[in-house]
Structures are given as structure tokens and as C-alpha cells.
Amino acid sequence: MQPRQSIIAIFSTFVQFDADRFSGWATESRLRRSIQTCLQHTPKETSEYFWALYWYKFWQLPETQSLAKQHLTAYLQEPCYWISQKTAASFVSTQYRLPDCFQVAIAQIDRVLKSFNPSQTSTLKNYASIIFGSVIRETLRQRQEIDICTDWGLLRKISQKRLHESLQNAVSLTEIPDYILAWNCFKTLYIPTKAANSRQLSRPDDTIWEAIAKAYNSQSNQPATAQTIEKWLLNAAKAVRNYLYPTSDSLNLAKGEDDTYELLDHLPATQQPSLIQEIIAQEEEQARNSQQAQIHQVLVEAIAQLAAQLQQILHLYYQKKLNQDSIAQKLDIKQYTVSRRLTKAKETLLKSVASWSRDTLHISLTSDILKAMSSLIEDWLQNYYDDSNTNSP
Structure with missing residues (x-):
């Protein structure tokens, strides 16, 4: 990776990948104009640390939070890339490559900004690297566990709380109690032998499915067949995987189609001097x-x-x-x-x-x-x- 040198590039460009490799820096024109305007106002400030704290302060203001977040997301591209590369290399058995790890990490930009405290941490980059690395490792560990579990093994491992959370994103609220009841009957009646691999459980046989259906119908006002309950449980396993294993969307693109709109144009003019003074003081x-x-x-x-x-x-x-x-x-x-x-x-x-x-x-x-x-x-x-x-x- 070729590191960025200018303040304008650092706060307005984003990593581009070609397959599993870094291919270059993509410039977001609105952010570029925004940081150029700021530099015109304060041309003597050439420290990236200064501008990181500058935008962090504006991120704390509701009316400028969106613009500031985009600048800080651009700023943190490099630490996110390097920690992603390092962590992906340590999980050689996973199917997730550098771009996947990068997206998993950069998606946590809100978590980084919400928990960052300039008085307790040396720099935003250092703090973000710690959070990014922790998030990637935890995600890969979790996903490795999911990848090696069959649907039946996964359903036996999942907690009811996590299952309920997963179903909220997959089925209607009125269906969730039916799924939970079916799952409880499944866990009660499908008890693998001690010799069985808890992650690689096979499908219950037809006798067990009939017992599950009988137990379910004795507790529900709406009877269901064994085939219906099996279908519910397979849907539940899919919902769990989607919940624990979400698709990462890129945060590198600015929202909105109007390329001429600048939030910077609407910043309160009276706030900039006091913020700058505060940031300068924090540099000591x-x-x-x-x-x-x-x-x-x-x-x-x-x-x-x-x-x-x-x-x-x-x-x-x-x-x-x-x-x-x-x-x-x-x-x-x-x-x-x-x-x-x-x-x-x-x-x-x-x-x-x-x-x-x-x-x-x-x-x-x-x-x-x-x-x-x-x-x-x-x-x-x-x-x-x-x-x-x-x-x-």
C-alpha cells in the first residue's frame, strides 16, 4: 500500500481493492472540497492529528455528525487496512480474505468514535486499530464456529435469546413464538449420543420428528406436521447464520446524490475558533x-x-x-x-x-x-x- 501524504488525501480518499489486493485510493469529491475549504480557513494547521480531533469534535455535534464521520472514516482507512491484513494472515483457514476483514472492521466506525476518549488514548488511529483488531478476531472466531456447524448442531448450540434476536430479522413477530416452541421441543427430544460430534450433528430420524411434532401440538393451539416443524427449524438456522454472519456493506461512499451539497457550508461560524483552540490545547x-x-x-x-x-x-x-x-x-x-x-x-x-x-x-x-x-x-x-x-x- 502506498501511504497518503497530504491532509486532503488523508481525509477524502478510500481504499480500493482488486481481488484480495490493494489497488489504489479513490477520492470522494465532496470530502475533498470540504477539507480544502477547512485548510483555506486555517492554512497553518498541517498536522493530521489536529484534523482528526477537529473532525472528532464536529462528529459530536448532531448537525455535522454525518460529514465528520465520513472524514474520519477516510482518515482511518490505513490503520484499518494494516490491522485487517495482519489479522487475516493469522486466520489462514478461514474463507475470509483481506477485503472481507477490512469491511468487517470499518463497519465498526461508530463503535470506535463512541468509545474513543482523547484524554485517555494517545491517538484515534491507535485506538481504532485496537478496536478493529478485536472486532475482526471475534467475528472470524464466531464465523469459523458457524461454518463448521451443521444446521442441527447450530440449533443445539444457540441460546434462546440469540435465536429470538435472529428471528426478529427473518419472520413476523406473530410467528416467533411458534418457532421458539418448535426449537424447544427439538432440543428436548433430539439428544445426541456422547460419541456424536456436537458441531456435526445429522438430521434427526423420522421417529424423532414425529415425537417433536407430538410435543409441539400438545402445547400449541395450531397443530403442525413434522415436515412443517422441520422447515421452521431450517429457516431458524438460516436466520441465525444471517444474524451472526451478516453481509458487510461498504461505508466508503457518501450518502446522497447531490454532489454540490456541502454540510460544511452550514457549520455554525461561531463554533470553529473555540473548537480549534480546544484541539490545539489537546495536542500538548x-x-x-x-x-x-x-x-x-x-x-x-x-x-x-x-x-x-x-x-x-x-x-x-x-x-x-x-x-x-x-x-x-x-x-x-x-x-x-x-x-x-x-x-x-x-x-x-x-x-x-x-x-x-x-x-x-x-x-x-x-x-x-x-x-x-x-x-x-x-x-x-x-x-x-x-x-x-x-x-x-
């Missing part, structure tokens, strides 16, 4: 970078002091990308033990950062602050183990 981040480096060191030392098995579990979960069941099998322990020890390790790290914050920064630790710390530690763990060769903050 040396103290914050120092604090982040110290927090990184606190967490590294806290991990080193964990019990050997806790360190091993963190390593397997975050660096080797194993799920809890795989870790349990590898360490010859129960899955719930893995879950508890993961929780314990994260709580230990949270206590270390909380103590450092209280003693060094004299922060009064509220529940909201602890919750924010916990979320940042989760992102830090993802980044730390992904980059374990360098362990950079």
Missing part, C-alpha cells in the same frame, strides 16, 4: 504519553507476577487465539475453570492499574472509572499479545 500530550507508558509498565509487571497457569491462560487466549474449550482441553482442566481464571487475571490487572491511578494521579475511583479501566485493559491485552515480539505501549 507529552504528559499523557508518559502516563500511558507508566500504565503499560504497571500491567507488564502485574502479568509477570501472576501465577504461571494464569500467565499461560492469557497467552493461549490472547496470543494463540484459542477459545476457552480448547484451553481447557490443552491444560486438562474444566472450561468454567478457564473462565474463572481469566476473570481473576483481569481483576488482578485492574487492581494494579487502579492502585497506580489512585497513588500516582490521585484519582477518586468511581464505578464508571473502574468500568472504563476494565475496558481499556481488555483492549491493552489484545494489543499486547498481538504485538508480543516488541511489547510496545
